[in-house]
Amino acid sequence: MTTTADLALQKCLDAIATTFDSVFAEIEGWRAVIEQRIADAAGMLRAAELDALVENLVVAELAAPGALIIGAGAVAAPGFLDDAPWHLAWWLGHANTFGLGSADPSVRRLEAEEDPASDSFRDYTALEWWRVPAETGTRHITGPYVDYLCTDDYTLTLTMPVRFEHRLVGVVGADLYVNDVERALLPPVRSIGGSATLMNASRRVLVSTDPHRPTGSLLRDAGDSHVLPVGASSLLLVVG
Incomplete structure (x- = not known):
C-alpha cells in the first residue's frame, strides 16, 4: 500500500x-x-x-x-x-x-x-x-x-x-x-520530512536539510540511510 x-x-x-x-x-x-x-x-x-x-x-x-x-x-x-x-x-x-x-x-x-x-x-x-x-x-x-x-x-x-x-x-x-538549484529543490526535499540529502556521483552534497551536511561537502558515510538513484541522472538522494 x-x-x-x-x-x-x-x-x-x-x-x-x-x-x-x-x-x-x-x-x-x-x-x-x-x-x-x-x-x-x-x-x-x-x-x-x-x-x-x-x-x-x-x-x-x-x-x-x-x-x-x-x-x-x-x-x-x-x-x-x-x-x-x-x-x-x-x-x-x-x-x-x-x-x-x-x-x-x-x-x-x-x-x-x-x-x-x-x-x-x-x-x-x-x-x-x-x-x-x-x-x-x-x-x-x-x-x-x-x-x-x-x-x-x-x-x-x-x-x-x-x-x-x-x-x-x-x-x-x-x-x-x-544557490539557484538549492532554491528550486529545497522545497521538494524538505517535503519528505526528516533528513534528506541530494549528492552527486562523487558523494558531494548539492542540497540537504541536514545542517551538518553543507553544500559542497563530501558525504563519505551515509550510515543506515536509504540511498536512492534520481531518474536517469548520476545523482543520489540520501534519506534518513
Whole structure:
C-alpha cells in the first residue's frame, strides 16, 4: 500500500529528475544542431562559424527571465578547429556576474585565454566537466565546485560530448548556480520530512536539510540511510 510518505518521496525524486532532465534536454538539442553543422561542413569548421552557431542557440535561454542556466556553450577539442587550436564558444547569462565588478550583468561572450603560452591559460581537457564526458561518452554533472573560469561561485556544470565520425570534437554544456538549484529543490526535499540529502556521483552534497551536511561537502558515510538513484541522472538522494 502506497503511503503519504511514499508519495512525498516519489514527488521529490520526480521534481529533482525533471529539473536536471530539462537542462540536459536543452543541451541535447544544442548538441544535435552542432553535430549536424559539423557533419554538413565535413568536419571543417572555423572558430567564427562555431561561435555564431552557438550564440544563436544559447542566447535566448540565457536572456530568459528567471532562467536556471547562467552560462552555456561549446568547447572545442584541441586541434579540431584549424584556426583556433584551443577554443571556448561560451556565453554568460544576465544573471551571471562573473568579471563585471559593479557593472550591470548582461548576456555576453566569455573572454577566455586560449594561448597555451600565457600564464593565465588553463588546459580545460584536465577539468572534470570535459574529462568525464570525454572518457565515458555520456552526459555528466560536475560540482558543486567553485568555477574560476566562468562564474567565481559555487556552480554545477552539465556537459555532453560532441562527436564527428565517432571522434570527440568537443563538449557542449551549461552552468547553473548552486544557490539557484538549492532554491528550486529545497522545497521538494524538505517535503519528505526528516533528513534528506541530494549528492552527486562523487558523494558531494548539492542540497540537504541536514545542517551538518553543507553544500559542497563530501558525504563519505551515509550510515543506515536509504540511498536512492534520481531518474536517469548520476545523482543520489540520501534519506534518513
